[in-house]
Amino acid sequence: MQRTSWPTLLEQIEACRQCGLVGGIRRKVPGQGNPDARLLIVGEGPGRDEDAQGLAFVGAAGQLLTKMLAAIDLKREDVYIANVVKCRPPGNREPTPEEAALCLPYLRAQTALIRPQVILMLGATALKFLVSPTARITASRGRWIERKGFWMMPTFHPAALLRDPGKKADVWKDLQMVRDKLAELGEKHAS
Numbered sequence: 001m002q003r004t005s006w007p008t009l010l011e012q013i014e015a016c017r018q019c020g021l022v023g024g025i026r027r028k029v030p031g032q033g034n035p036d037a038r039l040l041i042v043g044e045g046p047g048r049d050e051d052a053q054g055l056a057f058v059g060a061a062g063q064l065l066t067k068m069l070a071a072i073d074l075k076r077e078d079v080y081i082a083n084v085v086k087c088r089p090p091g092n093r094e095p096t097p098e099e100a101a102l103c104l105p106y107l108r109a110q111t112a113l114i115r116p117q118v119i120l121m122l123g124a125t126a127l128k129f130l131v132s133p134t135a136r137i138t139a140s141r142g143r144w145i146e147r148k149g150f151w152m153m154p155t156f157h158p159a160a161l162l163r164d165p166g167k168k169a170d171v172w173k174d175l176q177m178v179r180d181k182l183a184e185l186g187e188k189h190a191s
């Protein structure tokens with residue numbers, strides 16, 4: 001499903017019934033933002049607010065994400081925001097490897113359409129499913145991972161920051177690295 005169009009992809013996500021998560025949701029949360037973004041942000045999966053609105057990162061963690069982006073002079077509309085899974089796991093549990101494996105082709109197709117220069121992974125789950133099941137967020141954050149032409153930066157999830165504000169200094173460092181990398185890379189070339 002690597003090369004598709006946005007309308008086809010969004011229809012496929014809307015129609016998807018590949019795993020059991022779909023049985024417990026109100027809305028699919030495909031992700032939203034600039035379809036030509038230089039920065040793609042990937043979280044874990046929709047929570048209660050996201051499930052109600054059909055939009056990624058609109059609850060408390062999302063409000064903090066908006067502030068984090070503002071700190072590096074980005075608006076939500078500048079970036080694309082998505083998750084590993086498009087359906088809310090019950091009780092906000094972590095998606096299983098099977099659920100993630102079935103859903104990740106959608107994120108890959110989104111990534112192929114967006115062609116971001118930088119991918120910011122928010123939290124352990126995004127790191128685990130996008131990079132490696134053995135990668136640890138505490139050891140990996142703040143270090144670039146270059147994969148398939150993308151610069152990938154793991155950092156703590158904003159929900160983790162809400163629980164432990166002591167992580168803020170590290171996240172600020174990671175965001176500055178993202179800002180500097182985007183400046184270094186310059187505007188995207190036309191496809």
Ligand code: URA
Pocket residue numbers: 043044045046047050055056057058059061062083159
């Ligand atoms: N947490 C996530 O990982 N994603 C969202 O969309 C909201 C909260």
